[in-house]
Amino acid sequence: MTPVELMAQPNGHAEAINKPPRPGGTYTVREQPLGSTRHIRIVAIGAGASGLNLIRTLRLNLTDYEITVYEKNADVGGTWLENRYPGCRCDVPSHSYQFSWRQKKDWTNFFSAAEEIGEYLCQVCDEEGMRGSIKTLHQVVLARWNEEHGRWELIVRNLESGEEFNDHADFLVNGSGILNDWKWPDVEGLDAYQGRLIHTARWPKDFDHTGKTIAVIGNGSSGIQVLPELQPAAEKLYHIVRTPTWVLPPRIQAWKLMGQAGEVLSKIQLDAQENFSQETIEKFQSDPDFYREFVKKLEVEVNNAFPVVLTNGPVQAFARAKVTEYMTAMLGGNEELCRALIPDFPLGTRRMTPGHGYLQALTKPNVVIKRSGIRRFVPEGIELETGEVLRVDAIVCATGFNTSFIPRFPIIGRDGNLQERWKKETPKAYMSCAVDGLPNYFMFLGPNAPIGHGSVFTLSEHIAKYITGAIRKCQTEGIRSLAPSRGAVDDYFEHVTAFMPRTAWAAPISSSDGSGGGSGGSRSWFRSDDGRVTALHPGSRIHFFHMLERFRGEDWEYDYLPSGGECESEGEGEERRRKGWNRFAYLGNGFSTKELDPASDSTWYLDEDAIVRRGWNKPRKVV
Template sequence: MAVTPAAGPGEAYKVVIVGTGFSGLAMAIGLKKTGTHDFVMLEKADEVGGTWRENTYPGCACDIMSLLYSYSFEPKADWSRMFPRQDELLAYIKHCVEKYDLAQHIRFGTEVTGAEYDDDTDTWRLSLEGPGAEAGEIVRGRALAAGMGPLHQPSVPDLPGLASFEGTTFHSAEWDHSYDLTGKRVAVIGTGASAIQFVPQIAKRVRSLTVFQRTPPWIMPKPDRRVTGVERALFRRVPGVQRGYRNGIYLLQESFVLGFTNPKLIKAAGNLAAWHLRRQVPDPELRRKLTPGYTMGCKRTLVSSDYYPALMRPNVELTTEGITEIREHSIVTRDGREHEVDAIIFGTGFHVTDAMENAHIVGRNGLKIQDAWRDGIEAHLGVTVAGFPNLFLLLGPNSGLGHNSMIFIIEAQVRYVLQCLRMLDASRAARISVRPSAQDRFNEWVQRKSAGAVWVAGGCSSWYLDKNGVNRAAWPASTIDYWLRTRKLSPAEFQLDGQAR
């Protein structure tokens, strides 16, 4: 389908959306529901999906239950499992694109390489590259919604000698499906959320698997199962049943936030995780290596019922010795051992707090995002940034979760952005900007709230924290609190100026 044109050749769209994952699509659907069709979605890849397009590693699935990890306004009655797998989530996303007629708004193969606010025209100028863009092409938008998500830039450690390795290497988010792991000697570096999903899958077919662990994760049992035919029939015929399931799951997940600030509650959850480890790993030495030395919740708590058994296989070894060097065909660890491997798979996560270090985003009066964030990334409610009018971040700083569904946060943020756009239209102003004082007050609250929380005081380093140990990623309270804060925009927190053209 052809892309819906702006008002005229070279003229600005009302809204430009970057990304077609859950965030970008929710923003687009929200605009259409309010009668706004003058928008374009820019997608660097050749299909929609965001995280669930990029991550195709074996065993890829969500660790939030299906009924909750989906839009509240678009329930799916025929989920196959309690925890959704990657292919089913991608199919759900494509269904939403079709149902809400979004394809006509999407430009594929179009990567945004820079965004600058033009003070003369009060528009955002986006520089484009890729097969879907013309050489030197610029797209303009009166507002910009950035829905790239916080977990889209793979992080690969700078290990000594890595460039000399003659085997195959890839990150879990860039899985090389052309490389057959069968019968190979494989190294997995990292033991985060992705690794605990693909390790059990590849352990079954490799000759040997060496898992290099720096810090063990806390792992809870995963209560996954097939959704029964009776349940699917009830969801289809009695929508209230599915809403009840969803609400129950939400409240269960939400209860976990109490443990982040209550040592007794988090200790109880830690006891369950410790029991899970004892039950699945009878070997005391291996169990010792897998026992975290920090408070549960300091890093994201993972869910799996097959990771520990995979480590018990005779062809799998877990090593906690640090890597000192990578050679042409091996990895050398601190104890002097040389582990011969044919392939290295990185399960080392993503750039989060440093993801924007090289981004070319320029606000009013030439303000670069790096200068605005020289003391650390921050945004008001994770959405708006002082000095960057009409810019809306989806899943921006301090709106990440360690206990519940990000879809809940996305929907709250979209509603908030729509309120900003309505206020802008009603005032006939050209620009809406959060006041620096409002942003400062909010972020002072975030850091006060984080000070005694498990992310900061739990004795670990994680992607929630920046290089100075400051929480820049996690929402430090309940999602109910976030919903209340974003439910109704406070006009006093914003500055409206200029004249709409």
């Protein structure tokens, strides 16, 4: 045993120096080295991309913990398990829409279909051995913060048996997502319709649309994708839209002409449906340098999209002109269609969507555009606000999701139920990840996350690292609980509110066609009912990543463990818990786990990579 190890033994030298630092104090030095961890239990909600990323990030960065992920569906995958309508695919390039730590080289299409993304997530889960941490068909139905015990008390429902049971967690992480709580259109008489009523997020496998008269409600991403799949075999197709939307030209063409990925894109082969050739897939698999170049160049293009939404910038004006030109061409120059479908609001005010075949389908003789709101459903179909009744065999509702950020179950913190709080006020969070008054509670893609900025896979990696860092801080620094301060959340929200008018996201959406069916005002899932932009980050993707690089400890409020290092037993209250606390108790007995762990390098600080990481010898840019 080395001298350091001998001296670090409990009570080996402590009695002579362990004196209270304050007159009459009860503080005692904790007999453990700096870096020691306390055992913690983490519960996460949702086993989509965020949940899987969290499991992996915790494995890489924490010890002495346990995690359970509750997933309401029968399998992992989240959005990509639930949404399987015809034409459903991602609108982010496949090679950007993947984990950086688990790259897939045999994607079949430039924009992956839902089935392939779902299979990818299942494969990652299986091959990484994550299923042992995941309980499918389990749903958290209530979470309540217990201040006395410093933990979350949970009620969980087994969706197979219907039984409910209690659980607890030191940390609760909500990764339930934003685009999976689907909703029917908010119109009268939903139950009156006697035909086939379908929502894109619950597509029935047995539905055959051949020869039927169909109404498709909505022109968001789902409506744009499903309509061209239904059009060829339908007898007649009514497309009901209240607000026009910007439909982007194929991104590959645009990037080849003016993006940084033009050269590398010219080296791949795609068919008319944007499927990769077998030769291209084999090149990805056999040439790692080319594959890496391809992935990085696509990522640059995704990151470069932010200037488009800055309303007073030259990029917005140029892009808007080009997209208008493209939409006009795809609509065959038809003045009536162009007037009904090309927006008069800035590019990006509603989510911009690439629509392979969508605009062309709208010009077909069996498609009728109805630029109108819906008054009510009737037994034979739909009555529009104009009074016209559409008699249809089936209604397809591409009417989206509940994006209010209001939790689906009660989350009761220090200030009451978050559901009630966010019903009364605009949802706001600290850097989209945490909420004041909710200790040890974190979110993926909460209010003002960059949900419209590109791949959620990459976003969830950065968020998982941030959350894990905060949890580790608590685990190793004697912190019982932490939550962002109300002042920090309010200041962040003030910045968000001041920034958003610079963007197209905050621009008003008008209805100037006179049909009586426009949305008016500010209808967009990006916004709350009061018109504030709640779904998007005030900056670029890189801005968001940069923001999360450093944990701003000054923005958080802490509750510390007593100097013994353990939470109190049941029945012990605030006074007992506070007895003997000291924020520096985690410093322990004067030794560090870095010098006591035989597997660690106790002179790591001399390594070149450590020096560069600390900035001691970081190259400076010469101006």
